[in-house]
Amino acid sequence: MTSTAQGPEHDVRELDRVTIRFAGDSGDGMQLTGTQFTRTAAVFGNDISTFPDYPAEIRAPAGSLPGVSGFQLSFSASDIHTPGDAPDVLVAMNPAALKTNVPDVPPGGAVIVNSDAFTAGNLSKAAYASNPLTDGSLKQYKVFQVPISTLNAAALEGLDMTSKQVDLTKNFFALGIMFWLYERSMEPTLKWIDQKFGSRPVIAEANRRALRAGHAFGDTTEMFHETYRVPKAKLPPGTYRNITGNEATALGFLAAAQAAGRPLFYGSYPITPASDILHQLSAFKSFGVKSFQAEDEIAAMGATIGAAYGGSLALTGTSGPGLALKTEAMGLAVMTELPVVIVNVQRAGPSTGLPTKVEQADLFQAVFGRNGEAPIPVVAPATPAECFSMAIEASRIALKYMTPVIYLSDAFVGNGAEPWRVPSTDELPDISVPAAVKGDGRFLPYGRDPETLSRPWAVPGTPGLEHRIGGLEKLDGLGTVSYDADNHHRMTVLRRDKVAGIAKDIPDLEVFGPDHGELLILGWGSTYGAIRSAVERLTGEGKSVAHAHLRHLFPFPKNTGDVLRSYKTVLVPELNLGQLWFLIRGTYLVDALAYGRVRGKPFRISEIVDEANRILAERS
Amino acid sequence: MTDMLTPPEAIKLTRKDFVAEQEVRWCPGCGDYSILAQTQKVMPDFGVPKENIVFISGIGCSGRLPYYMNTYGFHSIHGRAPTLATGLKIARPELMIWVTTGDGDALSIGGNHFLHSMRRNVDFTMVMHNNRIYGLTKGQTSPTSEFGKRTKSTPMGSVDRPVMPLTLALAAEATFVARTVDTHTEHMQQTLEAAGRHRGASFIEVLQNCNIFNDGAWREFTERDVRDDRMLVLEHGKPLIFGKSRDKGIRLRGLHPEVVTIGENGVTEADLLVHDQYAEDPYLALILSRMFWPEFPVPVGILREVDRPTYSDLMDGQIEQAIAKSGPGDLAKALMAGETWTVE
Numbered sequence: 014m015t016s017t018a019q020g021p022e023h024d025v026r027e028l029d030r031v032t033i034r035f036a037g038d039s040g041d042g043m044q045l046t047g048t049q050f051t052r053t054a055a056v057f058g059n060d061i062s063t064f065p066d067y068p069a070e071i072r073a074p075a076g077s078l079p080g081v082s083g084f085q086l087s088f089s090a091s092d093i094h095t096p097g098d099a100p101d102v103l104v105a106m107n108p109a110a111l112k113t114n115v116p117d118v119p120p121g122g123a124v125i126v127n128s129d130a131f132t133a134g135n136l137s138k139a140a141y142a143s144n145p146l147t148d149g150s151l152k153q154y155k156v157f158q159v160p161i162s163t164l165n166a167a168a169l170e171g172l173d174m175t176s177k178q179v180d181l182t183k184n185f186f187a188l189g190i191m192f193w194l195y196e197r198s199m200e201p202t203l204k205w206i207d208q209k210f211g212s213r214p215v216i217a218e219a220n221r222r223a224l225r226a227g228h229a230f231g232d233t234t235e236m237f238h239e240t241y242r243v244p245k246a247k248l249p250p251g252t253y254r255n256i257t258g259n260e261a262t263a264l265g266f267l268a269a270a271q272a273a274g275r276p277l278f279y280g281s282y283p284i285t286p287a288s289d290i291l292h293q294l295s296a297f298k299s300f301g302v303k304s305f306q307a308e309d310e311i312a313a314m315g316a317t318i319g320a321a322y323g324g325s326l327a328l329t330g331t332s333g334p335g336l337a338l339k340t341e342a343m344g345l346a347v348m349t350e351l352p353v354v355i356v357n358v359q360r361a362g363p364s365t366g367l368p369t370k371v372e373q374a375d376l377f378q379a380v381f382g383r384n385g386e387a388p389i390p391v392v393a394p395a396t397p398a399e400c401f402s403m404a405i406e407a408s409r410i411a412l413k414y415m416t417p418v419i420y421l422s423d424a425f426v427g428n429g430a431e432p433w434r435v436p437s438t439d440e441l442p443d444i445s446v447p448a449a450v451k452g453d454g455r456f457l458p459y460g461r462d463p464e465t466l467s468r469p470w471a472v473p474g475t476p477g478l479e480h481r482i483g484g485l486e487k488l489d490g491l492g493t494v495s496y497d498a499d500n501h502h503r504m505t506v507l508r509r510d511k512v513a514g515i516a517k518d519i520p521d522l523e524v525f526g527p528d529h530g531e532l533l534i535l536g537w538g539s540t541y542g543a544i545r546s547a548v549e550r551l552t553g554e555g556k557s558v559a560h561a562h563l564r565h566l567f568p569f570p571k572n573t574g575d576v577l578r579s580y581k582t583v584l585v586p587e588l589n590l591g592q593l594w595f596l597i598r599g600t601y602l603v604d605a606l607a608y609g610r611v612r613g614k615p616f617r618i619s620e621i622v623d624e625a626n627r628i629l630a631e632r633s
Numbered sequence: 634m635t636d637m638l639t640p641p642e643a644i645k646l647t648r649k650d651f652v653a654e655q656e657v658r659w660c661p662g663c664g665d666y667s668i669l670a671q672t673q674k675v676m677p678d679f680g681v682p683k684e685n686i687v688f689i690s691g692i693g694c695s696g697r698l699p700y701y702m703n704t705y706g707f708h709s710i711h712g713r714a715p716t717l718a719t720g721l722k723i724a725r726p727e728l729m730i731w732v733t734t735g736d737g738d739a740l741s742i743g744g745n746h747f748l749h750s751m752r753r754n755v756d757f758t759m760v761m762h763n764n765r766i767y768g769l770t771k772g773q774t775s776p777t778s779e780f781g782k783r784t785k786s787t788p789m790g791s792v793d794r795p796v797m798p799l800t801l802a803l804a805a806e807a808t809f810v811a812r813t814v815d816t817h818t819e820h821m822q823q824t825l826e827a828a829g830r831h832r833g834a835s836f837i838e839v840l841q842n843c844n845i846f847n848d849g850a851w852r853e854f855t856e857r858d859v860r861d862d863r864m865l866v867l868e869h870g871k872p873l874i875f876g877k878s879r880d881k882g883i884r885l886r887g888l889h890p891e892v893v894t895i896g897e898n899g900v901t902e903a904d905l906l907v908h909d910q911y912a913e914d915p916y917l918a919l920i921l922s923r924m925f926w927p928e929f930p931v932p933v934g935i936l937r938e939v940d941r942p943t944y945s946d947l948m949d950g951q952i953e954q955a956i957a958k959s960g961p962g963d964l965a966k967a968l969m970a971g972e973t974w975t976v977e
Binding site: 052055056057058201248249250251252253254255264267268271276278280297298299300301302303305307308309311312313314315316317318319320321322323324325327341342344345349435436437438472473474475476477478479480481482483484485493494 | 653655682683684685686687689690699700702703704705706707708709710713715716717718719720721722723724725727728745746748749948951952954955956958959960961962964965967968969970971972973974975976977
């Protein structure tokens with residue numbers, strides 16, 4: 014195919030899938046640039062998957078290696094599960110961005126650089142001894158040197174702006190080039206600029222000009238010989254939107270409150286990468302959502318328990334270090350058997366760790382991390398869009414079983430985005446539970462439903478049900494303080510059995526691929542995409558490999574043991590050093606193999622394929 | 634006043650309605666018995682149905698109080714009672730909430746929550762039993778213990794300086810700040826009643842005796858035979874006068890209060906400071922909060938009572954404002970927010 018639209022003649026190549034990475038200084042607006050490209054691709058109808066990767070520092074020294082911020086996205090004409098192992102195109106806004114990102118680009122890949130940024134000063138900040146654009150070190154790539162800063166400044170000439178303000182718009186020039194290269198409409202972004210900068214016409218005009226100038230540059234330069242076309246993906250029918258995991262989590266809980274017929278309370282203390290959920294829920298005031306920014310993590314948990322005691326669907330959200338602080342109060346929620354949901358958007362630990370990077374190493378903390386026998390159900394969404402339904406599921410379990418529930422998301426699933434088929438509100442399940450009211454006879458605050466073992470939810474304001482609860486052990490039934498030895502044993506067993514019984518009320522573990530065979534790859538949480546892609550590749554090669562992905566981690570679905578025993582080998586890839594692996598070995602006596610990686614990054618598909626092949630070779 | 638405080642039909646309850654079945658288990662002679670008794674006594678006066686009253690406590694001897702009140706009650710964990718009370722009040726502004734705490738619970742492990750619940754003006758009443766000792770853990774120094782106090786954990790004397798709870802409460806912007814004494818039963822009833830009727834964060838320090846681990850904690854100035862000379866009962870609009878023969882007073886000299894005798898050196902009643910518990914600025918209350926035996930008589934009563942919107946007023950106001958602006962939230966619309974596209 015050729016095109017001669019306006020500029021020089023160029024070829025058009027159709028691709029099934031493209032992975033782009035935008036990288037620049039953390040002040041260069043790379044997250045925004047990536048998000049704009051993602052929206053445009055999503056609205057066009059591609060399947061998409063994104064991986065924002067940003068530093069913990071808000072503004073590390075300009076041009077420095079630690080200050081590099083990246084945003085990778087994959088868009089495709091077919092179903093995809095990950096943001097791609099390696100970028101086909103890297104857009105590097107400065108030497109530091111080039112240096113930290115170019116090793117991920119495969120030989121032959123395209124690298125577009127802002128050549129203006131390759132000054133002696135910036136090269137030295139990036140610890141380049143010589144200029145990589147001229148010393149031949151990039152010869153295995155297709156390098157496009159574009160003086161983005163200069164061209165952009167020329168396009169903005171005449172606007173009443175400082176040179177610094179002008180420079181801040183150069184990311185849209187780069188975005189314009191990419192829109193041209195991938196034949197994307199500028200309209201969604203132009204619309205966004207109008208909305209965003211409506212009250213600041215000069216800034217709006219500058220961003221419009223930057224975007225159009227980048228696009229026009231692509232069209233007129235003879236640098237690029239082809240553009241690329243990625244057709245629409247064939248997704249199931251429906252209305253779609255692009256959504257991040259944290260957005261889907263917030264919407265899921267909003268929907269859950271409606272499905273439960275309860276007011277929504279969210280108590281939280283700001284922490285990366287969970288703060289977005291606080292921001293989202295704080296914007297839902299017209300729904301009556303009460304969001305409370307507490308003085309600390311403990312207060313957020315305490316207030317959540319207080320709101321649950323008052324009859325709200327009550328949640329708190331945090332990340333690992335915050336969960337550690339909430340631990341004692343979570344035990345109180347176990348003892349008082351109140352329905353609260355604790356969202357943990359995991360990040361790399363221990364301690365402060367890598368605050369903006371992904372890890373799945375809080376599974377032990379979620380399952381075990383409390384004093385005493387304190388079982389708490391644990392669920393984990395596998396993809397950004399799935400966060401919506403898992404938020405409802407977490408709420409359902411909390412309300413039906415009168416228990417705290419931990420919802421384990423992570424930085425990758427929380428910040429990543431994908432298209433989401435928007436459900437109709439009629440599709441929402443009914444998760445309402447009755448309020449306790451005064452009946453005949455003595456009220457038993459710890460009387461139990463024979464089916465679920467859950468206790469009544471008697472909220473203040475209900476006449477005749479005045480009672481006292483607390484962290485001290487309760488007398489079975491009556492709920493008064495009891496130090497009786499046998500009663501403590503009985504209550505401990507009851508609390509265990511109540512949570513264990515949830516296994517009867519959750520979906521079976523599903524298997525993708527053969528229902529028995531050589532190798533089962535078992536995962537949980539955000540590793541879903543990489544594992545599923547790896548298994549698709551392996552089965553495509555005729556290997557006997559299946560994938561099962563746990564959404565319920567405590568208790569496990571009741572068929573889990575049977576599934577695990579249907580394969581010669583079980584491999585458990587995790588972004589930790591073997592926590593699910595340990596749990597399934599302990600629970601099912603299955604001699605599974607761990608594959609743990611804690612690099613602050615999601616798995617690459619190829620890592621899992623290679624590990625599976627290694628095991629298959631070794632065990633055949 | 635909220636609807637809760639003026640129910641459509643007057644509710645006739647008595648002290649007995651507020652007495653729970655549970656056997657009271659404090660050490661015989663503990664000051665907590667009196668605090669419980671006065672609390673049960675004043676409860677009917679509010680006219681609030683008992684199902685709308687919640688007592689929330691932390692850990693310590695004071696933490697047991699909710700078990701003895703026949704209302705809703707929550708015995709939580711150490712220092713965190715204000716957090717539960719805040720969440721409950723946000724969720725259910727119509728409830729009347731009391732937080733029962735102690736000097737260790739409120740000022741040590743729960744210091745942060747004390748500060749923030751007060752500055753937010755969450756509408757609850759915090760009653761702090763101050764016995765200057767850790768009782769339930771059997772006698773260690775507390776944040777209000779005297780400097781140099783010998784306890785099991787400080788055998789050579791505490792090297793921690795004590796905090797002044799009332800000064801802290803004022804600094805934290807509490808809108809009602811008062812002090813009373815466990816053995817001064819009528820005064821305690823009046824103070825509890827005033828605090829219960831105040832809308833906003835109320836803080837009462839009750840000077841309480843622990844006859845097991847810190848007997849005579851406040852004896853020097855609270856005993857019947859000396860208290861008139863060593864304590865100062867605050868009354869709004871009245872000059873600061875004390876003493877058995879009502880001849881002593883407090884005068885301001887520059888920035889410093891001083892004890893003077895009326896009739897000596899030409900001092901008259903007109904020279905004395907006049908109490909103003911409703912003053913918008915906190916200076917007088919701050920001065921009073923720093924006065925303590927033996928340099929000064931110990932003030933009891935209401936130091937400060939000001940009217941400010943409560944946390945729930947403001948939060949619910951924003952919700953109403955949002956609904957007035959854009960109508961009640963529509964879930965279907967929220968799900969479809971942003972750009973959407975349709976796949977046939």
